Amino acid sequence: MTVGTQTKTKMELRLSGSRIAPGLGSGPAWIVGDGLKGGSPGRSIEALEVEKELARIRPAVDATIADLDESARRLEEQFGPPLAGIFRAHSAILSGLRDSGEFESELRASLDDAETSVGRVFHRWHKKFEALRDETFQQRAADIRDLGRRVVGRLRGEVGSRVREAPPGSVLVVEQLLPSDVVALSKLDVAAVIVGALGQGAHASLLAREKGIPTVAAIPDLFDHIHTGDDLLVDGNRGEVIVSPGPETRKLFQDRLETSRASMVRCQGVCHDPARTLDRVFVQVEGNVGTNHDVELAFENGADGIGLLRTEQLYLARDLPPTEDELFAELRAATAPMHGKPITIRLLDVGGDKPLSFLRLTAASNPALGRRGVRLLLEYPELLRTQLNAVLRLSREQEIRVLVPMVTLEEDISAIRDVFESSLAALGISERPPFGAMIETPAAALGVAAIAKHVDFLSVGTNDLAQYTLAAARDDPAVNRYYLDDHPAIFRLLSIIAADAGRTPVSMCGELAGREEVIPQLLAIGFRSLSVAPTLIPRVKALIRGLRLDA
Ligand code: PEP
Numbered sequence: 125m126t127v128g129t130q131t132k133t134k135m136e137l138r139l140s141g142s143r144i145a146p147g148l149g150s151g152p153a154w155i156v157g158d159g160l161k162g163g164s165p166g167r168s169i170e171a172l173e174v175e176k177e178l179a180r181i182r183p184a185v186d187a188t189i190a191d192l193d194e195s196a197r198r199l200e201e202q203f204g205p206p207l208a209g210i211f212r213a214h215s216a217i218l219s220g221l222r223d224s225g226e227f228e229s230e231l232r233a234s235l236d237d238a239e240t241s242v243g244r245v246f247h248r249w250h251k252k253f254e255a256l257r258d259e260t261f262q263q264r265a266a267d268i269r270d271l272g273r274r275v276v277g278r279l280r281g282e283v284g285s286r287v288r289e290a291p292p293g294s295v296l297v298v299e300q301l302l303p304s305d306v307v308a309l310s311k312l313d314v315a316a317v318i319v320g321a322l323g324q325g326a327h328a329s330l331l332a333r334e335k336g337i338p339t340v341a342a343i344p345d346l347f348d349h350i351h352t353g354d355d356l357l358v359d360g361n362r363g364e365v366i367v368s369p370g371p372e373t374r375k376l377f378q379d380r381l382e383t384s385r386a387s388m389v390r391c392q393g394v395c396h397d398p399a400r401t402l403d404r405v406f407v408q409v410e411g412n413v414g415t416n417h418d419v420e421l422a423f424e425n426g427a428d429g430i431g432l433l434r435t436e437q438l439y440l441a442r443d444l445p446p447t448e449d450e451l452f453a454e455l456r457a458a459t460a461p462m463h464g465k466p467i468t469i470r471l472l473d474v475g476g477d478k479p480l481s482f483l484r485l486t487a488a489s490n491p492a493l494g495r496r497g498v499r500l501l502l503e504y505p506e507l508l509r510t511q512l513n514a515v516l517r518l519s520r521e522q523e524i525r526v527l528v529p530m531v532t533l534e535e536d537i538s539a540i541r542d543v544f545e546s547s548l549a550a551l552g553i554s555e556r557p558p559f560g561a562m563i564e565t566p567a568a569a570l571g572v573a574a575i576a577k578h579v580d581f582l583s584v585g586t587n588d589l590a591q592y593t594l595a596a597a598r599d600d601p602a603v604n605r606y607y608l609d610d611h612p613a614i615f616r617l618l619s620i621i622a623a624d625a626g627r628t629p630v631s632m633c634g635e636l637a638g639r640e641e642v643i644p645q646l647l648a649i650g651f652r653s654l655s656v657a658p659t660l661i662p663r664v665k666a667l668i669r670g671l672r673l674d675a
């Protein structure tokens with residue numbers, strides 16, 4: 125961190141962190157702290173306000189209990205009793221706390237407002253459970269935290285999280301960023317994001333890149349330097365943040381912003397044409413997307429199709445799983461902006477760093493190596509069937525491909541293939557959409573020949589392939605140094621995949637596909653289909669047009 129020029133009012137401050145998503149953005153800081161962090165002084169109240177504050181607590185708690193009971197009811201319908209049981213347990217914990225009178229005594233003793241008193245009670249219980257080493261108690265601590273957030277949120281009149289309330293044009297400053305937060309951000313148009321800690325390969329990072337939101341992470345003592353309303357310049361290309369910039373710095377930043385916009389406009393002029401190398405080899409350039417907004421962006425940037433539609437976003441932002449009809453309607457709306465171009469819909473890939481609120485899996489010692497992707501789909505047949513039916517119904521109207529995530533064993537893909545065939549038969553669909561497998565574990569890469577027997581196409585997910593090959597968690601900033609998706613070991617695996625796939629088409633949808641410096645190597649290995657973040661499409665196409673493969 126370096127301190128720079130002085131302005132009349134505030135010192136200009138340069139902070140350096142790590143680059144998560146490229147781009148430049150500026151605006152006032154919008155800080156979202158942890159609503160439950162204990163010890164923070166709350167709003168004090170007068171003795172005569174006590175009854176009024178107490179009267180606010182009960183309805184907020186009761187409404188939260190009603191939400192939990194409704195969640196349990198709907199989960200029971202779709203998944204059976206075990207999952208519903210978690211919400212019933214939450215409801216019981218909360219009822220117990222309400223009836224114990226602890227909220228009331230805390231408020232009377234502290235003379236702090238309802239939000240602060242209730243938050244403090246939850247914080248205390250959270251700390252108690254957290255201090256116990258046993259895994260069950262640790263899980264209970266997380267439950268308490270979750271419950272506390274819900275109740276305090278209700279008291280504050282919040283419908284969603286404060287992340288979602290970031291005013292348009294502001295710079296969001298958060299301690300932690302979850303994939304579900306970034307999902308919400310697409311609608312808000314924040315200028316940039318600054319995060320306390322975030323891994324390069326974490327899903328929240330990919331989503332930020334996909335949405336083209338400049339993001340910087342790992343700034344030491346972030347909240348000591350940035351306060352709500354501070355004027356910020358965020359440089360996602362250099363991993364730098366400037367607080368309270370002086371006029372000269374601001375002018376330089378503005379110039380860079382305009383230059384980058386101008387070059388984007390130049391690139392976009394031809395982005396709708398196909399990308400052919402100088403020796404006329406066609407390379408398909410598609411987009412990785414999550415929401416309607418990304419799909420529009422992909423189309424505007426000249427995507428030849430959608431190489432990866434991550435469906436997690438349709439699940440992450442909600443408390444309950446969508447029904448088949450809801451899913452069908454949402455997928456239809458999400459894919460409409462592609463105007464008939466092919467769309468690859470990936471079946472749900474949750475678990476790992478993308479937990480679902482309603483799928484409260486028991487804590488795994490290492491979630492990335494546990495139940496995720498296809499493993500969970502096989503465990504929850506109804507979840508699988510609902511998706512397949514919705515996707516297949518959509519294939520009657522649009523050119524759809526179906527993609528299965530996190531395949532490791534040949535049995536994984538053959539089992540899903542069986543359900544796929546039976547869903548086709550049940551729906552009476554004779555024109556079957558292409559069915560594909562993601563290759564994102566070393567075992568799948570080395571076993572491509574066996575997996576290829578069951579599919580029409582393959583798609584390489586280098587984000588996970590890197591995490592599993594280099595033994596470095598994609599969402600752990602502490603091992604970013606090892607998380608190298610361009611390591612020679614990855615290229616070795618890519619060559620094996622390309623060779624062993626035989627006649628089965630192979631595309632790539634991991635982040636590596638959008639890295640300009642490696643694209644020549646990818647084409648040399650034999651890749652002819654790349655799926656990248658929508659904002660990268662024009663540049664990737666432009667780069668391909670300047671390459672010669674027979675050189
Ligand atoms: C990948 O692993 O490379 C991939 C594209 O899937 P995700 O990033 O969604 O895990």
Ligand code: MG
Pocket residue numbers: 564585587588
């Ligand atoms: Mg993956």
